[in-house]
Amino acid sequence: MVGIIAASLFVSCGENTDADGHNEGEHMEEHADHDHDGHDHKGHDHDLEGHDHDGEDMSDKVAFGPKEVDTASAISTAELLAQFEGKTEMEATFKGEINEVCSKMGCWVNIKTEDEPFMVRFKDHFTIPTVTEPGTMAYLTGTAIQDTVSVDEQRHYLEDAEAPQEEIDAITEPKYTMTFIAEGIRLDK
DSSP states (O other): OOHHHHHHHHOOOOBBBOOTOOOOOOOOOTTEEEEEEEOTTTTTTTTTBBTTTTOOOOOOOEEEEEOOOOOOGGEEEHHHHHTOOOOOOEEEEEEEOOOOOOOOTTTTEOOOOOSSSSEEEEEGGGOOTTTTOOTEEEEEEEEEEEEOOOHHHHHHHHHHHHOOHHHTOOOOEEEEEEEEEEEEEEOOO
């Protein structure tokens, strides 16, 4: 199931793939049952901050994704991490503080924790406004998974976050970590 979720999800940041998972005619390197290359953001207007890909103004919206979030059932980020300990997959709804948003399209966020932030990717590649401020509280529903994040993927996310080149170049090993695949997010504005 994790492989299916990851494979269906990893059409990242506007990547154009065919039914066989090829990126614009090229065979994509695969690792841990999902694609990693070709995160190029083509076909998207990055100058429309606060707008979706059809030009709709999203700046006043608070709910995004195909699934509505039941905020009453949300657990804290700390509870999510504690309940996920020792598991490889777990459905959950939680409340957390956004630490970082994909600056290119709003197609992922990092959630603040007491230790290292963790990544939330959006199922079926929905997006939130790129102007969403760090520190914004959000309710998220979806599935936590153990994930292997390749060197290329880690570097791609740092590029999206406009990190310094020396930080990007310092990534030399894959990372095994929890990733949350959100089907819905509600911003607490």
